[in-house]
Amino acid sequence: MDLEIRHLRVVCAIAEAGSLTRAAASLRMTQPGLSAQLRRIEAMLGGIMFDRQQSGATPTPFGELVIARARAILPGVEGLLADTARATRHSSGSGRIRVGSVGAPLLGHLLLAVGALLPEADLTSRCRYSPVALLDDLAAGRLEAAVLGDHPGQELPQRKGVACHTIADEPVFALLPAAHPLTAQDEISLADLLEEDWAVPRPDGDRTREYWASLCASADRAPSAPYEAEGRQLIEIVRAGLAVSLCQATFIEVPGVAVRPLAGNPLWYRHILAWHQGGPLAAVSTEILRRVVDGYQAACSESPAYARWRELNPRAARPRGCTADRQAGTAPTRPPSMTRS
Incomplete structure (x- = not known):
């Protein structure tokens, strides 16, 4: 580090x-x-x-x-940082659109939406593990829009001048080697998963690992986590049969791994679309939001495990991005599906 x-x-x-x-x-x-x-x-x-x-x-x-x-x-x-942000805004004007994202399935849909609505814009993107860092970039004017995410109890702080809209709340699923015996089950208990070795993200990128640990503590057991990795490396460790892990419900299965819901839906993740209220995207924010929600729906259908889960949980799976539920200066809300038993 x-x-x-x-x-x-x-x-x-x-x-x-x-x-x-x-x-x-x-x-x-x-x-x-x-x-x-x-x-x-x-x-x-x-x-x-x-x-x-x-x-x-x-x-x-x-x-x-x-x-x-x-x-x-x-x-x-x-x-x-403040001086360079002001200088960049002054030199770029509305012709430059900078987009950021955490690891989520919405970046491509956001880029397509901005490109379609502002075809003359110079569109760029960058990814970071930490949603707070992206939120700071939005507030400082170093980004015009970003795909963010958080977990219950770890809601992102408010930033003046930044609008944040929830696209959807989705459960966190189990990620297993394809040949693992637990894949024979339609859903997996967290207690059974805690019997396995885990691959986990590094603790300093965002608060995902902290959230996982807090929920595992409710089962009175910390996971054995000999492997620390992210992205492709984490998937390869699971594919090799060395460990299990957790993933977003919209994760698309690749050969060698399997995705299964967790019994009782104990863990959740919130997808958020945010933009600078004084930036060039504010005027087209409603249409961008609509297109990104449509893209999220498409991503849901590409994940067989999540598609099945949504059929069984139609109310909990409904996207919430068609109406604003959080703007700068207002508190975020959670749907009933986020209440854990």
Whole structure:
């Protein structure tokens, strides 16, 4: 893991709050998640930065050194990002459309929608693991639109000037080797899956791994996770029969792997389309949203396991992107399907 600006922000937030609990609240993270991230930062830098006691978190001499440097660096970096964002907006005008995405099935549909509605635009895209980083890019004007995602209890923070609309809430499914005995079942219990070795994403890209762990804790057992990978590498580990994992319901099965629903639908994922309210896409946002929802419906039909699940759960599977459910300054809502028993 390389040191990033957000790591310096985390260190400064803990120092300013005086405790991990208060810092986690200000950063919209869980306290265990923040504690784990701090340990990774300390391991990377080679020293303990905070003396952690019940009364709070006090910087160590090593921590005071890091905090002082971070406080000196961050204003300059923030100023650089703000200045370059303004310069880019001024030079690009409405002719340049920059789109971002997390790993989700909506990016292609978003690009097609923008290209059809603004055919003269210079359209570019980039992908990142962290939806918060993309949200920050939208708020700063470094992106015009983005495909985002979050989980229950990990809702993305609001950003001034950014409209966020839920496309759909979908369950998280099990990803297994095609020859695994559990594939004979129509749905798989989380407890049975926890008997296997897992392949999991790295903990620093987004909060997916943290969410998985929190739900597994409800089964009073942490998964054995000897393999850390993402994307194609994770699929190859599962295909080789070395581990199981989890995936979005819209994941398209490839030879060698199988996708099955989890019994009781204990885990969920929310697909979100977001754009800058002052950008060139605001005027065509309704039509873009409609086209992306249509694209999501097509992606659902391409996943046999999800198509079957939707037939059995028609109300829970209904997309929600045709009407706005969240804009800047308003709180997100969850449909009944997101309530876990």
